[in-house]
Ligand SMILES: O=P(O)(O)OC[C@H]1O[C@H](OP(=O)(O)OP(=O)(O)O)[C@H](O)[C@@H]1O
């Protein structure tokens with residue numbers, strides 16, 4: 001089973017010159033989707049996570065079934081203003097401007113092992129911000145997992161944990 005066969009490449013989305021890697025077609029194919037979740041579960045199980053942290057929003061699609069498969073808890077890292085109750089925030093730089101992600105206070109107990117999960121690693125800014133936020137609330141980040149990696153953007157250079165990706169693209 002080749003996961004890349006089920007990822008659709010959409011030119012000039014969301015703006016001219018960007019090649020968008022669309023996982024909608026992967027989600028539509030139950031056998032390929034099951035294979036994807038199983039591959040990530042196999043790679044993450046040795047890290048023995050207490051929790052998976054999914055990154056809004058496409059990251060939730062991957063992290064929720066993966067947490068069920070691994071039998072661990074699942075928490076949400078959300079864009080600002082979406083989570084009820086007290087939250088902890090972290091702002092980070094984008095190519096232009098800044099963004100903020102949040103976690104609910106008490107979602108992570110100090111020392112818990114939290115594996116980060118997203119659909120795609122591009123510049124690594126989002127994943128680096130997620131790691132910063134988990135550590136800020138006392139969690140340990142043993143690993144991260146994504147389906148897709150845009151290797152030409154070298155997102156790994158921003159990250160200090162092992163990252164598993166299943167489909168790499170160099171354009
Ligand atoms: O490595 P980076 O350069 O930080 O980019 C990767 C992030 O960009 C995409 O999210 P997007 O902001 O498009 O949000 P979405 O998941 O809600 O579509 C993707 O799902 C990752 O979270």
Ligand SMILES: Nc1ncnc2[nH]cnc12
Pocket residue numbers: 018019020021022120122
């Ligand atoms: N090229 C791309 N395709 C899909 N999602 C992305 N997120 C950041 N860059 C992306």
